[in-house]
Amino acid sequence: MTILVTGARGAVATELIDLLRRRGLPVRPASSRPSDPSIATCDLTDPATFPGVLAGVGSVFLYAEPAHIDAFVKEAVAAGVEHVVLLSSSSVLAPDADASPLAKSHLDVERALAAAPFLSTLLRPGAFAGNALAWAWPIKAGEPVSLPYPGSYADPVHEADLAEVAAAVLTDPALGGRAYTLTGPESITCAGQIDLLSQAIGQDIAIRHVSREEWKAEMADYVPGPIADALLDWQESNDGVPAELTPDVERLIGRPARTFAAWAQEHAAAFKR
Template identity: 40%
Template sequence: MTVLVVGASGSVGGGVVAGLLERGVDVRATSRTPEKLSLPEQVGVFAADMNDPASFAEVLESVDRIFLYADLAQPQALLAAVAAAGVRHVVLLSSSSVTFPGAAEDFNGSRFLAVERAVEESGLAYTFLRPGGFASNAARWSWGIKADGAVPLPYPEAVQAPVHEQDIADVAVVALTGDSLIGKRPVLTGPERLSLREQVATIGEVIGRRLSVIEQTEQESSAMLSRYVPEVWVRQIIKGWREAVGATPIISGEYTQITARPSRTFRTWVDDNIDLFR
């Protein structure tokens, strides 16, 4: 069986490649800049852009299953090429935002829903991975933590259940190596609810420094985030925090049902990425 991982440079995609190799699967990988990938020799590496379906012509040959990110403008064209090549199963990295009330009207929910719908209509077998907020979003705080041990935030009491990207990759690997998750849409969350303030405190405990949270206005936060995040995302991030103040996000438990292992905690994510913060 040959599995194609689109986005092998990604934090989830990279974990998917590693997990498939551990299971002895024949893996191909794509990137828009394949020269930057550093993968074991047995992985076939190809240049491909999801927004240019023709760039997939060669890499799709004899592929059985494919892991896809949802960051594509015209999913129908790529999915038609995938189906025409004889691929039988798509594992799509979607988002739990599609399950929220009003998802179809929400910027984030609607873009993932559009890609999910295109996959359903393609006739391909599918698995939709629907993670909540990633633990890796905390990487955005690394600069402030390194500079002066301070994390500016507009809504420090926003509550999340941050999911470790390796948990998402583990479930993708289960989906890509058997039929048990065909037609399934697992929602993946971390095992615990933590406010942003508690996440900052956890980082401080792991690196052995007392960190502080500086309360910002939305405007201040927006101006700061805009330096490195596109404007449309800045609004989404701040809206997500605002709506999560005092919330009780679900803890899905699906990771454990699928893998028979406990979900990784936020602290584990910090341990795994400690160099970001010191």
């Protein structure tokens, strides 16, 4: 049966598609804005795109979009889908997850899948290593990186490792039907990530310690206010508090997870002036 991979233009999905194809598995990449005819249309905010893209699909790699998740589940059941692997977030584990716009969107999808008759597997990463790309513009411009909480810890996980995890649970039924909390191999501060990026590009990177309001003003064109507040609250809660790591990535892919330093070396060109 075909494996539907939604969000085909994303870093995790792109790597996952390559992994599955190298294993000789039938894959249907799908995106809300297909870049070429080989990618099907699946707009998770438009239920009209669901029936066609789900036809003949046995498994789904799903991004967490709650807008029409009930309709997606209904069409998936009608199509005979047997397994959905959701790229969720470890934010759902927070005590106040229902009050956070970041966590709530993932929780709503998790709950809809839990009520469905097919098997569902929940991948709950913390911080993506690729989140560091948000700093690329100021670094390339030779400007300081604005950080409201330089000492906030995260557990950055490499997107390629997430893709390997997804491939593992999609292809081994024994691994399905569970929730996995996925972290990188180290707990590292925002300032520590900047230091590793500096080493990777061979250039000094300055940090500008800003207030919450200053950071929100800088990001206003890119991050809606409620999401910005949720991100800031998350950083504040981790300020000076090392992230709790799990062994799930290594258990699922059979080797240690890639470090942030490795990610920085691989993506150095994105930051060089």
